[in-house]
Amino acid sequence: MSAVAIPAVRRESLWSKAAWKLARDRTGMIALAFVLLYMLVAVGVTAGWWAADWSEVRGGKWEAMSAAHWFGTNLIGQDIFARAVYSTKTAFEVGLVVAVLATVIGAALGAVAGFFNGSWIDEVLLWLMGVLDSIPFYLFVAAIVFAMQDNPYAMHIAMISTFWTSVGRLIRGEVIKLRGLEYVEAAHAISVPEFVIIIRHILPNTTHILLVQATIMFVSAIKSEVILSFLGLGVKDGMSWGLMIAESSQEVMAGFFNNFLAASVLMFGLVMAFNMFSDALQDALDPRKVG
């Protein structure tokens, strides 16, 4: 027997229960506010509301912080604040594209592998995941970047093709577990077609994993983008925190820290906020704690 009685009955779905729990998590909500603020910044850049002049030369070399240039200027006189703000858009775009596509691919292939567990389809998919996982990430990206001849999406493709495997494995395991549950057997017993069983009874019960995985991959993608850009393998014709940090490597020697600080503080803030939000989401969606 359980030590504690069943809690009060409320007329709610598991989703609204989770949302209610998330809303009561103060750290999670503060983190979410920060994430939304960053998102607003990114949207503004895309819409051209601000930082459109990030590439223009508007001052002298290494100007200090001032009302005109909040974070000063860089070596050739570009506004560091505008560049840092513009980089937010780059980070968000990479994060979003990679998180969404890797999650979708991982969910689809993982579900297929799990549902056909034991058959050759499962074996092939497991083999594919194993191969992709065993290639060192940065070598793989470098290879793709060189192979695709400076295609601006080489970085995205490299990340998606390696990131989906972790989602795929998780979903595969979950599907194998769910497939053995009695409500899936009950669906078989009333002759619900296999495809409908996956869509209606199995995948909806993995969405909590997908959501949490998507937020985790979002953060990883942003971090990887910064590192790749720093290495010269990432963003080519835009601006990125990684490029700013690369630029600052000579400046720091000369005692000018603005570029370095602006890029790293903004990136740190976003990664931190997103990680904390991701933790809160995980707590709220954990089926062992809900219901």
Next chain:
Amino acid sequence: MQADTQPLLSVRDLVIEFTTENGVVRAADGISFDVHENETLGIVGESGCGKTVTGLSILGLIPSPPGRVAGGSIRFMGRELVGLPDSEMRNIRGRDISMIFQEPMTALNPVFTVGNQMTDVLRRHRGLTRRQARDAAIEMLAKVGIPVPAKRIDEYPHQLSGGMRQRVMIAMALSCDPKLLIADEPTTALDVTTQAQVLEQIAGLQSEFKMAVVLITHDLGIVAETCRRAIVMYCGRIVENAAIERLFEAPRHPYAKGLLESIPRLRRERLDELPIIPGRVPNLLHLPPGCRFAARCPRADALCREQSPALVPAGPHGDFIACHHPHPGQQAEPAA
């Protein structure tokens, strides 16, 4: 519950609370009972009635947080256990009071051998050497009916069957010769034929070791066959405490009566319909003001819905009941 002998264990007005997301629940509310030496006391009730937390509280094992003992006293051999520091509680646990649990697989550590886990306890509480402890452990395993104990002692829990694991748990619990054994659903996870083996083992060991047993179970059949006295719990409270013969012959509380009637049992003639207790157990977060069983009780009236009945003595034999309108009970009181 003879008044002239000092009880081994005496629980008074015990209150156990758990903090949940939706508020504080009282998992046990005003529990009072005595256990005498060599006695087997049954605690019966349905899931959520508070029988397990009552057992855990005696050993100071209420998970805290979220739970805590919010009031009352637990006296063991004259010593107050509520509020005892954990270091002292640890000396009592396993030596004077032992516990066995429902699921022996989770109660045994899978990465250590049976012998490892058993000698640990023996060396800590009885100060034996490694060699002595191993011999004592083998002897204990033999006592609980494990064949070839010298071989089994070096096996891991997963190599044993469910019944065998529960016996190992019993051997561990008894290895320090405790005065009180708390058995929480010890056979619920086992098959009937294995259950019969284990129950017989416990009964045999009890007379050999001269210990008292508190047997927590939902199975009235087990209570009838192994206990001398039983407590029936409902929704965190004791509703009836009576000697086995009186409880089964003529239960006085309507819940106890309903429960006894509703269980399917092997009978000569079959009933068309089982008698039932209508409705269901109320939520501990939203308890009714009066008697907690009132909404399901055929005898309930306005008084029951307003005022909660206290647990009061009933009859000359140390029985207790908490009911405004109890059934008359046994007509001819033996030796009254």
Next chain:
Amino acid sequence: MSGRDQIPLLDVRNLTKYFAVRGGLLRRVVAQVRAVDGVSLSIGKGRTYGLVGESGCGKSTLGRAILRLHEPTSGEVLLDGHDILKLRRSELIDRRRRMQVIFQDPFASLSPRRTVAQIIREPLDVHRIGTAAEREERVIALLDDVGMGAEIRDRYPHEFSGGQRQRIGIARALALEPDFIVADEPVSALDVSVQSQVLNLIAGLKKTRGIAFLFISHDLAVIQHVSDEIGVMYLGRLVEHALVDDLYAAPKHPYTKALMSAIPIPDPKTKRSRIILKGDVPSPMNPPSGCPFHTRCPDVMEICRSVVPATINVGRKDLPHHVSCHLYS
């Protein structure tokens, strides 16, 4: 068994289900678990066949194999004389309407993200029964049949207690108006006072709708209460079968006797001589030779160790009592 001359509703003949145990690098089959090993039984219209046995004896696998939730290894399952094991998957869909299942765990058997109405309506949707409005009405009627109100239709399973969930599961099984239901330990996860409510509900359905049940349980008292006839399983085989009163009055197989004597009786005045079996159930991966029960049997003879006992009728011709034991051959 019940049918005097007509064919029974369900006739299971020599059904086996082996599970392959794979091991090693190449995932070769290293062993076979004989979960169900040549079981034959038949159930008449509106009758309840109680299947009793301890955990791991194969009783749940047998129930699922009959419904083809687990594909049987060999044997026949005749529904009204037609072998459903010969049907292709697409043909099976239609037969499934007549055979349903109630599961043990009321917490695992309902999809957590679907409402009560969606759960109960799903079988009607899949089989395209009635219009949308008719299906809605049907859901309400089904809820009423299992003693629940229409107001719960938009709520989610986690809001209910075990007994209520089990009622919802029963309503889903009834939606297609089956002739036959496999009830796999439907009350063993429930509390005592709720158990009797659900047992009465099932007994009522049997009476009012004439549904036949294969009622699987480890609890002989529950089985006795609901069944017309009883089969006792041990290690994948049926060791005894008789009408319920015959079996309880005069159990023949030593295992049945031990099982019956092992049940604790809630009456302190009854003191019985209990048959305590030695040891544990052997692994079905490596079953003993001869009679599967010989390792624990109190009446074991030399022949039991080597020869599998045949099933014989020790009852009357019209009231058969089958037993597989050398004591009676």
